[in-house]
Amino acid sequence: MxxxxxxxxxxxxxxxxxxxxxxxxxxxxxxxxxxxxxxxxxxxxxxxxxxxxxxxxxxxxxxxxxxxxxxxxxxxxxxxxxxxxxxxxxxxxxxxxxxxxxxxxxxxxxxxxxxxxxxxxxxxxVFKGLTVEYLIHRCVPVAKDDTVLFHAAAGGVGSIATQWLKHLGATVIGTVGSEEKAEIARANGCDHTIVYSREDFRARVTEITGGKGVRVVYDSVGADTFAKSLDCLAPRGTLVSFGEASGPVEPLNVASLGAKGSLFVTRPSIAHYTxxxxxxxxxxxxxxxxxxxxxxxxxxxxxxxxxxxxxxxxxxxxxxxxxxxxxxx
CATH class of the missing domain: 3.90.180.10 (Medium-chain alcohol dehydrogenases, catalytic domain)
Incomplete structure (x- = not known):
């Protein structure tokens, strides 16, 4: 039938x-x-x-x-x-x-x-929530007192992630496109917001962390943010590149990961985590x-x-x- x-x-x-x-x-x-x-x-x-x-x-x-x-x-x-x-x-x-x-x-x-x-x-x-679940619980498990940078913090995934990360006890730095979106991110628990249209997020992360960098960057933006995101990481930190809203990322010189602090980079897909x-x-x-x-x-x-x-x-x-x-x- x-x-x-x-x-x-x-x-x-x-x-x-x-x-x-x-x-x-x-x-x-x-x-x-x-x-x-x-x-x-x-x-x-x-x-x-x-x-x-x-x-x-x-x-x-x-x-x-x-x-x-x-x-x-x-x-x-x-x-x-x-x-x-x-x-x-x-x-x-x-x-x-x-x-x-x-x-x-x-x-x-x-x-x-x-x-x-x-x-x-x-x-x-459900889709965005399961994306956040695997990103912060299984891809790079976030623990209490970790500091993370989450790009597009006022978006669908970012809003859910910020709420959940705060419940875990993490310090959340979020990038957003406007002051209006910064208010949304803060309402969801974002500790520090960076309006990327008027601020250099790499410089601000350095300032916020006292030069230490963050344990993990979650980046769904891609081309516009990838290179600077690497510079935001603490030694042995991880860049999780899970989207490319601004365009595909340029080829990566793997040797640069060692020079920048023995960094890790992953490009996960929800398909492989479910x-x-x-x-x-x-x-x-x-x-x-x-x-x-x-x-x-x-x-x-x-x-x-x-x-x-x-x-x-x-x-x-x-x-x-x-x-x-x-x-x-």
Missing amino acids: TTRTDAFRFSEFGAPHVLRRETIELAAPAAGEIQIRHLAIGVNYIDVYHRQGVFAAQLPLPSGLGVEGIGIVTALGDGVRNFNIGDRVAYVGGPPNGYSTYRNLPAARALSVPDALHSETVAAL ADRSEYEAAARNLFAAIEAGIVKAPNVSKYKLGDAAKAHEDMEARRTRGSIILIP
Whole structure:
């Protein structure tokens, strides 16, 4: 049996206008899959990368878009034993088909959601929250009294990270693009804010730390910040480069890491930190518990109708949004 679904797809890489809304017949879920009716869909910068063709080698066209959402299970494929029709589940990853009213999803990517959590809150937090979970708990575990630099501290990931890092007892230095965003970062617990449009963040980090540098820099900006971020690290510190919003990073002279203090650099992907089912579920339990305890709250949430997905992309790329973006079918 097929299900009619409205879904955004694209047949060429490019600007938001390449997105086309189509009504298609969705086949019954295959073995090991579930079918869900979306309640809310998360929008993330990786969606922009997919649309632009940054990962063209892994994304054959035509393609759908969207790797995060929450919905109600409406059908089960053969062999699915751990979910039932009517269950509410969230997901991160899997084939990019999230911008849709209904979709099929590998059951291995589905996560049971506690009843106490609101669907829109989960959609606003699950991808970004699981990103923060692996960054600060498993990629470079942050401990009490560590000092960290987090770029884009008022963004969706940055806002969640700042809240969680403060709960861990870290000192958080955050870069932001405006005084308005600095206020947001401070409200989330940022100890020191640096408005990069008028301040040299490398000089300010040196000043704030008394020349010692920070244990870790979390950098999703890329080209504009990478080189100076290395200079912000204390000896044996780690630069975690997990995005490139300003463009790809220039090739790195590995020998320079020794000269700068035996530094470490990593380019992690959430896919590799959630590939194992047990690790994925444990990370989700950690995140959901943090949400229920009030440690992590949804940052400013911008809601768009599903039909306005292209507009959501335009606003996100123009930095007209703050916090999280979700689509409502």
